Amino acid sequence: MNRVIVLLTALGLLVVPSAAVRSGATITVLQLNICHGGMAGCYRGDAALTRAAxxxxxxxxxxxSVNExxxxxxxxxxxxxGNARALFVAARNLDGTPVRCRDGDQRYGNIIMVADSFGDHRGESGTYTAQYTAADGHRELRSWGCLRTPALHACTTHLSADHxxxxxxxxxxxxxxxxxxxxxxxxxxxxxxxxxGSPSIRRCDPPGFSRGGDGAxxxxxxxxxxxxxxxxxxxxxxxTDHPGLVVTLCLEPPVSRALT
Known part of the structure; x- marks a missing residue:
């Protein structure tokens, strides 16, 4: 897997999280696909941003997490x-240059934001080794991005649509x-x-992880x-042609660790 790592905090920094992210705390995750790139038929202009907000x-x-x-x-x-750290990760053309949104001035891709209450963070991003380059989503190379904090690691991605x-x-x-x-x-x-589907999302389920979704x-x-x-x-x-997805999580064990 090719990747670019952006270091946003000193490695090895020990952070004791606030009470908001201690054991038993709830964490709300919102997933959106706003179809804002302008290339797909689901594009509805800035109405998607208004509704997203x-x-x-x-x-x-x-x-x-915000896709497209x-x-x-x-x-x-x-x-x-509100107060949050953000990482934008562009999809890539076959030549490695960023995919552009409809207006040509902005890059097209995914956003991950994590509340400041989780502490200092670093961002990681990249594209996948496995790519369906023949006709995938306007010939884009799919990307991923993660924000890593001492209390939580959060990743977003938008995977191949055509294969x-x-x-x-x-x-x-x-x-x-x-x-x-x-x-x-x-x-x-x-x-x-x-x-x-064939293959089913179940074939991606790794040991130790639970999964929830929007039914699609x-x-x-x-x-x-x-x-x-x-x-x-x-x-x-x-x-947009996707619903919003809200998932409520509960943090089980105490969390106080250094990034490695």
Missing amino acids: EVIRSSEPQVL ACSGDVARLRPAM APTALAQCRDLLRRAAGFPGPAVVVGDLNLTEH VQHLYAGEDLSLRGIRRLDMAGT
Whole structure:
């Protein structure tokens, strides 16, 4: 797997999390696919951003994943999210250059945001070794991005839309990475795999992780330090072809560790 690592905090820094992220605390994760790139038929312009900001404010997530976004959407969604760290990860063209949104000025890809209450963080991102380059999503190379904190590791991705076996390989790739993180980990996004598809999303399920989803292609994986407490879908009022997905997690063990 090719990757780029951006170091955003000193390695080895020990952080004692606030009470908000101690054992027994609940963590709300919001997953959105806003179809804001402008290349797909689901594009509804900035109405998607307006609705996204509304559901962010109403659900008050500590972790936010946004697929099919433009790089400028980070600044436009941040006020709704509040104090949070953000990482934007661009999809790549076959020549390695960033995919551009419809306006040509902004990069196209995925956003992950994590509340400041989880402590200092570092970001990691990259593209997958497994890529269906023949005709995948406007010939884009799919990407992943993670924000890692002493209390929680959160990753987002948008997997291959045109070749389910490739999406499965990408899913397994990112889950292997998440399984190696020390402490609670969440992987969330539009995985383009369904429960009853061929192959099924079940074939990506790794030991020690639980999974919840929207009944279609958006899924969340939670590591063994986290338990699923609630899942609900949000109406996006026709601004995208995907519902919002809200997952409530409970942090099981005490968390106080250094990033490694």
